[in-house]
Amino acid sequence: SQKIEQNSEALNIQEGKTATLTCNYTNYSPAYLQWYRQDPGRGPVFLLLIRENEKEKRKERLKVTFDTTLKQSLFHITASQPADSATYLCALDGSARQLTFGSGTQLTVLP
Amino acid sequence: DAGVIQSPRHEVTEMGQEVTLRCKPISGHDYLFWYRQTMMRGLELLIYFNNNVPIDDSGMPEDRFSAKMPNASFSTLKIQPSEPRDSAVYFCASSPTGDGYTFGSGTRLTVV
Numbered sequence: 001s002q003k004i005e006q007n008s009e010a011l012n013i014q015e016g017k018t019a020t021l022t023c024n025y026t027n028y029s030p031a032y033l034q035w036y037r038q039d040p041g042r043g044p045v046f047l048l049l050i051r052e053n054e055k056e057k058r059k060e061r062l063k064v065t066f067d068t069t070l071k072q073s074l075f076h077i078t079a080s081q082p083a084d085s086a087t088y089l090c091a092l093d094g095s096a097r098q099l100t101f102g103s104g105t106q107l108t109v110l111p
Numbered sequence: 112d113a114g115v116i117q118s119p120r121h122e123v124t125e126m127g128q129e130v131t132l133r134c135k136p137i138s139g140h141d142y143l144f145w146y147r148q149t150m151m152r153g154l155e156l157l158i159y160f161n162n163n164v165p166i167d168d169s170g171m172p173e174d175r176f177s178a179k180m181p182n183a184s185f186s187t188l189k190i191q192p193s194e195p196r197d198s199a200v201y202f203c204a205s206s207p208t209g210d211g212y213t214f215g216s217g218t219r220l221t222v223v
Contacts (some may be wrong), residue, residue, distance in 0.1 A: 032210065043115075043202050043214030044154070089154070098144065098167060099212065101154040 001064045002027045004092060004102040013080055014106045021075040023090035030092040033066055033073050034099065038087045044101075047088075048075075080109045115215035117203050123221045125144070132218045134203030135184055142206040145178055145188050148217070149199045160186065161209075172197075188213045193195040 007022035015095045032051045036044035050057045050066040050073070057097070063076040077084050090101045091099040121218040124130050128151040136143045152184050158168040163180045171178070175194070180186040190197055204212040 034211065036212075043204070043217050046211045046213065049210055056119075093209075098156050098159050100156065101146075103153045 004028075004090065004100060005103040006088075006090060006105045008105055009103070010106045010108070012097050012110060015080060015082060015109055015111050017080055019077040019080050019084070019107055019109070021059065021088050021090075023073040023075065023102055025092055028071070028092050032093055033064075034091045035062075035064060035073075035075050036091060036101075038089060038090045038104065044089055055094070077107075082109045082111050085109050113204050115203055115213050117201075117215035117218050119218060120216065121221075123223065124193055126194055126222055127192045128222075129189065130193045130197075130220060130222075132188040132203075134186045134188070136186070136203070137207075137213055138184065139203035140207045142209050143180060143186050143188045144187030144204040144206070144212065145186070146202045146204065146214075147199045148202060154202070157188070158211070186207060190220075193220075195222045198222050202204050 004027045005024045013019050032049055034049045035047045037047055038044040048057055048059055048064045050064045052068055061078045065074045085108050087104040089101050089104045091101045118133045141162050145157040146154050148154045157170045158178045160180045161164055176190055178188045198221050200217045202214050202217045204214040206212045
């Protein structure tokens, strides 16, 4: 069966360090993978999309890698700040455009 | 643009009552999605529309759930009759191409 796993439910890191979140999937052949941020009581907010033929994508302090052989994406936040504390969700496209979301990793950046 | 607008923000209803959730997508977005989020199951896709036409409703839990999109600027998700297990946060999202969804703030539904 199809499965999306995010490395851990919660991750605590010190301010200024790089946070690395993992998304592994099985029985998918996604054309692209997306990352979202969700704050308590709010809807997810789109951050980055990476396509199957792209190895890496960057946006400001964010970097995403996509390895279709390992069936894994890594999401990095460099120079992390307490304001980066949130739940981060990865999502894969199924057939015909709909996204399936992982359960998320709750990141806490400690001052 | 005001983003994706959902109403109401909170809904508390008694078991057996009809509940209607509303969504106004971003103008020009051809795709509209309804998701449900719970602690146990995370974000689940219920149904999605492309150009107002339902494409995939395989995520709708049962016949008690129905969704419509009468025009490009409005969609509803109806639960009739509601049950306590329907309690969740319901999100509407829209997208111009199917990539990069914009989510609304959600409707927190509590069925007592």
